[in-house]
Amino acid sequence: MSSLLGQAAGVVILLVLGYLFGRLAERRHFQRLVRQEAEIQYLPVVASRYPPEDRPYRQQLVSGNVVIASDYFKAFMAALINIFGGRVTPFESMLDRARRESILRMKAAAIELDAAYVFNIKFDTTRIATGRLGAMEVLAYGTAMIPQDT
Amino acid sequence: MLVSNLEILPGRTIVRHLGLVQGSSVRSKHVGRDIAASLKNIFGGELRGYTELLSDSREEATERMLAQASAVGANAVLNIRYSTSSIAAGAAEIFVYGTAVELQDV
Numbered sequence: 001m002s003s004l005l006g007q008a009a010g011v012v013i014l015l016v017l018g019y020l021f022g023r024l025a026e027r028r029h030f031q032r033l034v035r036q037e038a039e040i041q042y043l044p045v046v047a048s049r050y051p052p053e054d055r056p057y058r059q060q061l062v063s064g065n066v067v068i069a070s071d072y073f074k075a076f077m078a079a080l081i082n083i084f085g086g087r088v089t090p091f092e093s094m095l096d097r098a099r100r101e102s103i104l105r106m107k108a109a110a111i112e113l114d115a116a117y118v119f120n121i122k123f124d125t126t127r128i129a130t131g132r133l134g135a136m137e138v139l140a141y142g143t144a145m146i147p148q149d150t
Numbered sequence: 151m152l153v154s155n156l157e158i159l160p161g162r163t164i165v166r167h168l169g170l171v172q173g174s175s176v177r178s179k180h181v182g183r184d185i186a187a188s189l190k191n192i193f194g195g196e197l198r199g200y201t202e203l204l205s206d207s208r209e210e211a212t213e214r215m216l217a218q219a220s221a222v223g224a225n226a227v228l229n230i231r232y233s234t235s236s237i238a239a240g241a242a243e244i245f246v247y248g249t250a251v252e253l254q255d256v
Contacts, residue, residue, distance in 0.1 A: 051156060069190050
């Protein structure tokens with residue numbers, strides 16, 4: 001009986017820790033994303049396979065990836081929502097963060113090459129199993145179009 | 151070697167199509183990293199170790215693909231795609247493929 005109580009207390013502590021730290025991490029991440037996205041907004045990322053022909057370009061593949069772990073609270077809530085079905089919002093926000101972060105990193109790589117555009121962006125999303133809980137990897141890649149002045 | 155996920159490069163002609171080239175790489179982290187990651191799973195946030203691992207693994211897969219491409223005499227790989235599969239706890243396969251071509255005036 002007492003071991004059962006101990007286990008329940010452990011879960012509650014993990015939930016509280018997960019909720020507090022997870023929320024803090026998420027809020028900070030979103031704030032950083034908004035700031036950095038505004039900083040490099042000038043570089044257009046285009047989801048088209050047909051690049052512009054207005055001037056000569058050099059092409060190079062650029063990519064950005066990120067692995068984001070869920071927290072204990074998110075995982076617990078997701079398991080609860082799973083019983084009734086519906087929108088699993090804790091994971092929606094996590095994947096949104098991962099995807100936006102990967103785009104930022106890809107754009108940063110393109111800016112280092114003095115690219116004018118990134119064309120044909122593609123995403124690759126994978127669950128990375130780390131023991132019992134999960135993390136998600138998002139890879140964003142595309143072709144940096146670097147103007148060549150000739 | 152030009153690597154791009156575009157199919158058509160403006161102003162460049164494909165002289166020869168040399169077929170599919172591919173590269174893959176399976177990597178995993180040591181147990182210490184996995185333990186650190188499972189701790190991070192309580193609090194949430196980025197797993198930097200895994201981000202780097204997958205990025206290195208992707209680089210290796212790409213190098214293997216490029217080795218194939220130069221073996222068949224290509225000077226560019228076009229329309230490349232990445233694919234990632236988690237095959238066991240802590241191990242992932244990265245697969246990259248594309249079309250090896252010979253381009254005029256690179």
